[in-house]
Amino acid sequence: MPPYLVGREKVREFSRAVFATNPINFDPDAARAAGHSDIVAPPTFAVVVQEATLAQLLAEPDAGIDFTRVVHGDQRFSYSRPIVAGDELTATLRVASVKSLGGHSMVTAESTVVDATGAHVVTATSTLVVRGDE
Amino acid sequence: MTISAPVTPTLDSLTLGDIVAESSFPLTRDSLVRYAGASGDFNPIHYRDDVAHAVGLPGVLAHGMLTMGLAIQPVVDWVGDSSRVLDYQVRFTRPVPVDPDLGAVVTVVAKVGALDADAGVARIDLTVTFNSVTVLGKAQARVSLV
Numbered sequence: 001m002p003p004y005l006v007g008r009e010k011v012r013e014f015s016r017a018v019f020a021t022n023p024i025n026f027d028p029d030a031a032r033a034a035g036h037s038d039i040v041a042p043p044t045f046a047v048v049v050q051e052a053t054l055a056q057l058l059a060e061p062d063a064g065i066d067f068t069r070v071v072h073g074d075q076r077f078s079y080s081r082p083i084v085a086g087d088e089l090t091a092t093l094r095v096a097s098v099k100s101l102g103g104h105s106m107v108t109a110e111s112t113v114v115d116a117t118g119a120h121v122v123t124a125t126s127t128l129v130v131r132g133d134e
Numbered sequence: 135m136t137i138s139a140p141v142t143p144t145l146d147s148l149t150l151g152d153i154v155a156e157s158s159f160p161l162t163r164d165s166l167v168r169y170a171g172a173s174g175d176f177n178p179i180h181y182r183d184d185v186a187h188a189v190g191l192p193g194v195l196a197h198g199m200l201t202m203g204l205a206i207q208p209v210v211d212w213v214g215d216s217s218r219v220l221d222y223q224v225r226f227t228r229p230v231p232v233d234p235d236l237g238a239v240v241t242v243v244a245k246v247g248a249l250d251a252d253a254g255v256a257r258i259d260l261t262v263t264f265n266s267v268t269v270l271g272k273a274q275a276r277v278s279l280v
Contacts, residue, residue, distance in 0.1 A: 017165075017168045017169040017171075017203070018203030018207065022215070024216065043203075043216055044202055073226060075198070079220055079221065082216065
């Protein structure tokens with residue numbers, strides 16, 4: 001997959017959707033005044049980049065996962081630096097663990113996101129619970 | 135628009151258990167559609183009651199990631215810069231059903247959970263509730279106050 005190019009309007013759209021009000025999430029001048037090269041994405045924005053890798057996992061026929069039975073168990077973001085508009089990001093997903101628990105399956109997926117220079121930006125870790133038949 | 139540099143709280147001004155921020159977020163079905171488009175998460179359980187019912191849910195639920203995303207905002211406003219959030223984790227313990235007419239109000243209280251003076255980092259623990267019931271577990275953010 002080609003890198004994910006972080007667009008300024010996408011950052012604004014996402015910021016509005018998570019009720020962000022901080023000027024550095026919307027206004028390039030405010031972001032630059034705070035020392036950033038462009039507007040800064042909110043802390044959970046990495047999910048947008050991670051989503052593409054999770055979609056690949058969920059669409060994988062061998063994984064046999066029913067989308068509507070997937071429940072998000074937990075989520076973590078560990079940042080080396082914030083995501084800013086203009087970043088070209090590449091995510092690599094690794095299935096860290098698969099567990100069965102009372103008919104449900106728990107899949108822990110760890111997506112490592114790097115920038116155009118290959119430097120680490122954020123690691124996004126998700127545990128997805130695939131609910132079994134009731 | 136006047137731009138003033140945000141004032142960052144200092145670590146030594148904080149005490150364990152201090153409430154540093156609190157806020158309430160009224161969600162509607164519109165909020166969920168907006169978040170679906172912004173995030174790319176088009177799981178129909180977040181906008182179709184029939185699909186939600188068919189998989190045994192009470193109705194349309196808020197995206198867990200929407201709850202996670204808004205819950206950190208009072209902390210971002212407190213520290214003044216979202217890039218100070220170094221690490222943020224939550225466990226999705228209970229769903230937030232969003233009524234088509236009444237919506238749902240999610241309330242966030244952020245407290246100081248731990249202080250690491252050497253690293254200049256505070257751990258902020260979030261209590262996130264809907265209808266007085268906690269919906270996120272182990273909701274913690276590490277924020278840099280250097």
